[in-house]
Amino acid sequence: MVSARADSAIRPLRLGMVGGGEGAFIGAVHRMAARLDGQFELVAGALSSTPEKALRSAAALGLDPARSYPDFMAMARREARLKEGIEAVAIVTPNHQHVPAALAFLKAGIAVICDKPLASTLKDARRLQRAAEAAGTIFCVTYNYSGYPMVRQARAMVAEGLLGDLRVVQVEYPQDWLTEPLETTGQKQADWRTDPARAGAGGCIGDIGTHAYQLTEFVTGLTVSELAADLSHFVPGRRVDDNAQILLRFSNGARGMLWASQVAPGNENGLKLRVYGTKGGLEWSQEHPNHLTWSPFGEPPRTLTRGGAGISPAAARVTRVPSGHPEGYLEAFATLYTEVARASGRGQRARPARRRCCFQPCATACAV
Numbered sequence: 001m002v003s004a005r006a007d008s009a010i011r012p013l014r015l016g017m018v019g020g021g022e023g024a025f026i027g028a029v030h031r032m033a034a035r036l037d038g039q040f041e042l043v044a045g046a047l048s049s050t051p052e053k054a055l056r057s058a059a060a061l062g063l064d065p066a067r068s069y070p071d072f073m074a075m076a077r078r079e080a081r082l083k084e085g086i087e088a089v090a091i092v093t094p095n096h097q098h099v100p101a102a103l104a105f106l107k108a109g110i111a112v113i114c115d116k117p118l119a120s121t122l123k124d125a126r127r128l129q130r131a132a133e134a135a136g137t138i139f140c141v142t143y144n145y146s147g148y149p150m151v152r153q154a155r156a157m158v159a160e161g162l163l164g165d166l167r168v169v170q171v172e173y174p175q176d177w178l179t180e181p182l183e184t185t186g187q188k189q190a191d192w193r194t195d196p197a198r199a200g201a202g203g204c205i206g207d208i209g210t211h212a213y214q215l216t217e218f219v220t221g222l223t224v225s226e227l228a229a230d231l232s233h234f235v236p237g238r239r240v241d242d243n244a245q246i247l248l249r250f251s252n253g254a255r256g257m258l259w260a261s262q263v264a265p266g267n268e269n270g271l272k273l274r275v276y277g278t279k280g281g282l283e284w285s286q287e288h289p290n291h292l293t294w295s296p297f298g299e300p301p302r303t304l305t306r307g308g309a310g311i312s313p314a315a316a317r318v319t320r321v322p323s324g325h326p327e328g329y330l331e332a333f334a335t336l337y338t339e340v341a342r343a344s345g346r347g348q349r350a351r352p353a354r355r356r357c358c359f360q361p362c363a364t365a366c367a368v
Contacts, residue, residue: 012041013341016079016086016110018072018101019093021047021057023188026115027092030142031061033333034090039341043067044086046075049097072101080108088113088138088340094198095206099124102139106131111138113340117210120200140340143214145271147335149306149327150292153315154275154282155219157294163277166220169248169256170274173212174267178204178242181235196239203240205231208271209260215273216258219282222250234263289328 015034020027027047034040044067047057051070058068069075079085088111091101099119102112112132118141119125132139145151157163182190192198193207200206217223226249231241242263248256261267271286280296290306304310307323318335321327 012039013087013344014043014084015040016044016046016075016089017042018046018075018089018091019048019097020045020090021053022060024092025189029330029333030090030092030113030115030337032330033144034337036330036334037338037341039338040088044069044075044079046070046072072097073104076104076108076110080110086110087344091115094192095120095200096198099128102128103131106135106137106139109135109137111140111340111344113140113142113337116141116143116214117200117202117206120202120206138340138343140336142333142336143211143218144329144333144336145211145215145286146218147318147332148284148286148289149311149315149319150284150289150304151215151219151332152318153292153304153306153312154273154284155221156312156314157282158220158275158277162279162294162296163275163282164279166222166250166252166254166275166277168274168276169216169220169222169250169254171212171216171256171272172259173208173271174259174261174264175208175269176263176265176267178235178238178262179265181237183238194238194240194242199240201240202231203233203238204242204260204262205229205244206240208262209244209246209258211271212258212260212273215271216248216256219273220250220254220275222252222254224248224256225251289332290323290326 017027017030020030031042034042042061043063045058045061045063046054046069048054049071054070055065055068058065069078089105091098091112091114093101095117098114102114105112119128128139158166178190178194183194194203202209227246229244229246232243233239233241235242243261244259246258248258250256269286272284274283275281280294283293292304293301294304295301305323306315306327307319319327320331
């Protein structure tokens with residue numbers, strides 16, 4: 001087994017965070033992931049758009065009050081000037097703040113780790129791409145499901161040609177938590193995710209459909225050339241989609257379907273990918289992430305296990321614990337953080353000499 005853990009003799013990179021204060025779900029996930037392999041230390045933050053809440057959140061995390069900022073602009077300016085300023089920033093805000101916050105830190109020359117979706121419009125996404133290229137620093141979007149070892153295994157098997165020519169790709173991501181109008185109760189996560197001013201025009205498609213789409217291209221190596229989408233909002237009064245059904249055509253002629261829903265009772269976090277080619281098929285489910293079903297054509301299906309026999313170096317490299325011990329969501333997030341640290345040249349300010357801009361997880365562009 002090859003561990004994803006870093007050499008402990010190399011100091012952690014100094015990390016800042018925008019968003020992720022009191023009541024936030026994803027901020028805590030990012031903080032745990034950043035710490036898991038000892039690669040980052042959180043030292044600064046603009047943790048809330050409300051200054052008082054930002055200060056309370058910083059105090060709860062043990063941050064120096066002098067490095068708790070009322071907004072991300074003040075944080076980017078001051079941290080860029082400090083001798084021991086942050087080397088990377090995690091942006092874990094609602095979607096509408098991704099672009100302005102990322103631009104502020106890119107202009108300051110600070111590496112950016114941004115939660116998905118990258119932006120709410122293609123125009124803004126291209127602005128970020130140009131800014132990242134001009135800054136010459138790392139930009140990572142945390143599509144964390146691509147960090148699972150068995151997703152890396154599936155990607156390696158496709159690249160090796162074990163499936164032959166790809167023909168059909170099916171991906172789905174159903175949930176049920178928005179089956180009723182939860183946003184009307186004041187629940188924080190539902191409130192901003194169903195608000196087009198903060199979430200963007202896409203609701204379900206922006207929240208979880210982006211994960212399904214990225215996972216498809218990450219594993220197959222294909223790009224979507226055409227699509228036909230039917231976006232629906234079934235809950236009365238909801239202003240964004242809560243169900244998406246999309247037909248996909250890929251650059252090699254393969255066909256596919258993507259279904260994402262947050263109104264599918266009985267589904268908690270049912271991300272599943274199936275890939276079929278001329279020589280066989282693969283199936284992976286996020287709720288059972290340590291297993292990958294491999295079905296060579298004309299042979300009985302077989303189950304590959306994380307850390308088990310025959311696992312590729314790509315999967316072994318991001319495996320932390322022995323086979324049979326579950327490894328999942330937090331570890332997959334940590335894999336992306338570790339790859340950002342490695343790509344940055346750990347222990348130095350995260351500004352590599354060669355420009356890198358990755359709008360996929362860093363493993364895709366940097367291959368570290």
